[in-house]
Amino acid sequence: VTVSSESAIATLSDLEGKRVAVMSSTKPESLFLEQADDQIPDVKEVYCFENMELAFAALQAGYVDAVAGHEPVICQYMETAAGEYRLLDEELLSVDVGIAFLKDGDGKLEETLEAVLSDMEEDGTLEFILSSYGISMQDIHGGDGQ
């Protein structure tokens, strides 16, 4: 979750009763709407935009108090979008990324992907790609799985 750098919001709980912009059909949208977790604050309104650009534009114009989204994506926008922003220390949710295959597939695709991924890790391609999103190798190895 990111807010304007001059905003008084410092923690997730400060979002109580505030307006939050999200991109439609993303995880943050459902998190705020469904409030399945005690940690998720009871926000006043959730603005669902087509894309993060619009969400940031709304934040900049002051239509909303915060923007919620996937961290790498947010980080990227924070760099390029106009205005000064600040990322909240707390996270809404920490997730692992998975890849799904057809249930009745022959598994070859899986093997190929596995091989390519390990190749990419060995020759540093993976690290290079990740670093361009501000993620280090430790970050991904710190989780339960790779």
Added chain:
Amino acid sequence: MKRSRNRSHLFSNKVILLAALAGMLLVGGVFFFYTQKERQEGTRLIQETLEIMRLQCLRYENLTVQQKAQNQVQLLEKAKELRRCLAQGETGEEFLKEYLEEQRLTGIVLMGSGEPDLRVSLDEGQEQNWTAILQDKNVLDVASQPKKNYVSRIQMEDGSLYDYAAIARKDQPGLILCYTQVEQSSDDENQIGIENILAAFHLQMDGIMLIADDTWILSSNENNLRGEAVEAYPLTQGYTERAEADTLGTAEMDGWKYMSCYSRWKGYTLYVFFPARAFFKTRSFAVAYAVILYILLLLGLVIIRQREAHHSNQMRMEFLRRMSHDIRTPVNGIRGMIRIGNRYPDDPETQRECREKIWEASGFLTDLVNDVLDMGRLEFQEVRLEKESFNLRSLVNNVYSVMEGQGTDRSVTLAIDRLEGTHWNLIGSPVHVRRILTNLISNAIKYNREGGKVLISCLEKEEAGSPDTAVFEFLCEDTGIGMSRDFQKRMFEQFTQEEAAGEQSHHGTGLGLAIVKSLVTEMKGTIRCQSERGQGTRFSVLLPFTVAPQEQGQVQKQEEQPPASTESLKGVTVLLVEDNELNMEIAEFILEEEGAFVQKAWNGREAVQIFERSEPGEIQVILMDIMMPVMDGEEAARVIRRLTRPDSRTVPIIAMTANAFEEDVQTARNAGMNAHVPKPIDVELLKKVIYENLYPETHNG
């Protein structure tokens, strides 16, 4: 002379080649350096320009996004306002129509539970589309999510754009969908926006910036390019296909070359073009400067060379003029004196005077020829330094005694000032040392005044590097006419002779000092000169020698032998071999005058025959001319040495020839001859050499 000219011509060709090469290297270097430099600078400029364009695009994008966000949030607010009205009991199609008009909406859809949708809209025929949108999960979700404010944009099949907002109803379960058509004209406004973002820029060097999408040029700092097709503009035509993004490339338009680069940014392609001639402007200037500078330098060199050549030509002309004069004068004297002698055949006094003058004039001619030959040899570096042992003290004394007479003739006192040293027995080239001393002393006498003085000294220096080496300094000081500063600069050049006004009486070739300088250099020595016009001149020559391992008496004795005039050839039988009648007569006369018996042979073969027929020991010495018909002197000497006679190997054979070169002396030696006497014959020298070879035991002690 011809050879030397050829060589200098060759040298100048080489210089031209070198100069051309250096010039090409220089200009090429400057070109390369500036190409690199300006390429770097240009690349930086292009990158900066692209960065500015990216920033402009970003600003423009942000602006449009903000505008869109503002519109969409406003649409949401209108939907919320409607929700409030509904919650307050407003209802019915009439109210919706009124609200629609008030809020400038394009359409409203109300969905409630258990009742049909209520729709009002300004545009007909889009119902199908909106029904489809109402099926969308994102929209339907809104009904169950009171906090959710959903907003989006859709493009219909006919190309029209709509923003739509969906929120949950509060008066009853259901949702409110408001939509508004996005005016295409507002897009046009945006288009104008992107068009304007580069308009204010004026690039240095008339650079061109372009922002284009796949088909159209959207924006440029050149107004007239806006709206043109990418493929219709020469610079952009096919450019992205043949060049890589973000690298420096080239493009052409109207025959002009442009340095260029393009970059992709989101959906846009950003182009930058700089005219190459402006791009490499400094390079062109630098190259032009280098070329001009180089040409000036070359011109300077050529002028200097021309002057030098002119100078050297002048010197040559001067030399020829002088030689012609110097030869003509004594020849004229000789012929004139003979004529006078002929006129007064019976006047012994006149006869004597004539002969004396003829003698003097021919002596000068001999000197002249010697000098010219020596200089020629030095010029072609054909001087061979010898490694003979000799006694320097004796050599200096000897030179002194020879030169003293010359001084007396001109009323100049020649004196040895100091002879200081320990290593007098040395190994070196005495002939050349003698030449150096003779030339210096001869000059000091020649360019002196009546009653003047010349002092010579020879001092051993203590700073010799090793015990095997001795360094001697020769000093020659005179109270003569001195040399002007200007002349001192050129004094070692050939054919130079200072001619002060009214002093034409100095006979010289202008080669003396040039020979000295060359010899001293050849012997790895140094020469210095102090001179004051009207005061005199002081020459100092430093020469290194190898110290002789043992004192060799023979050499010393040779130099210290009694004066030649006491020697006599009385009763000595001489075989004189000479093909020239006049020379034969002269030599015969000289020898007979000295009391010798002369047998004459007119060529080498005759000489061999006469010698063969003679009794062993009858012929005591052979004087052999070298260049002769039938058999030359060298061959004759070889044949005689091979004869089986007791005296065939011992009889002294002395070469007597006008071939006065060093190598002629050497070939004579190789042919088995004992000594060499140059022509014209110096009687004293001839007598001395014959005497030495006749009685070697007297000299070996």
